[in-house]
Amino acid sequence: MRVLRILSLCLVMSLGVGASDFEWVQLYKEGGARAIEQKIDTMMQTPEFWSEALKEQDTRFGYYEDLKYLFVATKNTPTLKLYVLENDKWNEKLNINSLVGSKSGHKEKEGDLATPIGVYTLNARLTNLPPYYGPLAFATNYPNLYDRLQKRTGYGIWIHGMPLDGNREEQNTQGCIAIENDKLSSVDKMINYKESLLITYENNKIPEIKKEDLSKILADFYVWKNAWKVSDAEKYLGFYSQEFKRFDGMNYEDFAQNKRRIFKKNEKKEIIFSKVNIAPYPNDVNKNLFRISFFEDYKAPSYSFRGEKELYVELKDSKMQILAEQ
Missing domain, CATH: 3.10.450.50 (Nuclear Transport Factor 2; Chain: A,)
Structure with a gap:
């Protein structure tokens, strides 16, 4: 929907590089679809066009054409939030306490007990796990490209549940994000992990x-x-x-x-x-x-x-x- 509105905006807005309806028709008559495409390409290369395109969009967490679910995690007062894109607005569906790794700052190496800071896709939904991880887990793509180029190591960073026997004394994970099993099951019914993204912050306040x-x-x-x-x-x-x-x-x-x-x-x-x-x-x-x-x-x-x-x-x-x- 956002892409369609952006293309529609190209056809109706009048900026420094814009054109009236008549001019669009003339452009098509003289150059066909290729001329229209070139005009749109030119408009999309200007900040003015995008300023108009984004004016009514909810850009608190960025710009997304192909995303429906957004997890936002903070580390120092561990919380996990889930936002769902509905009618072009990010609506909060989950806001709960979580467990994270004990080390502050970026995860630098395998076994350092730090939860990564950055942006991660969810690349698998895991079941039939050891009971310690709860009913299921969503695997992230840590280390991502940026992490690897920073020489950061480690693997197996998940969003997972609590032990199925209820016996968990640790207040930290080895780097994963853990939440209560009923909340995790609720999330599982709500999202498609392939259309989800996780952003992890160190501080409580997410920058505007x-x-x-x-x-x-x-x-x-x-x-x-x-x-x-x-x-x-x-x-x-x-x-x-x-x-x-x-x-x-x-x-x-x-x-x-x-x-x-x-x-x-x-x-x-x-x-x-x-x-x-x-x-x-x-x-x-x-x-x-x-x-x-x-x-x-x-x-x-x-x-x-x-x-x-x-x-x-x-x-x-x-x-x-x-x-x-x-």
């Missing part, structure tokens, strides 16, 4: 997400896409931080050299992005970080790709800077 920050990131995201499409290497690389690391560990210098070589071919490309989700990324270094996930459909004479992609970006000096990519 500024609409202007999201507008700038979304505009830069589509400028980056267009620079890629037209093989403008310098504009494209301008969105990468000098600290950038690719999923395989390739650093910025090697990545830039490789991209310049590829872009010199000036191949005709078709690039379509969909299911764009932008979540704030909690961290303890006071950076304005975000995780961007999207579905990419890429076609070029020498290479094609269809699948999920991830970017970890910093909004720095009002510009998107890519720190990690997969």
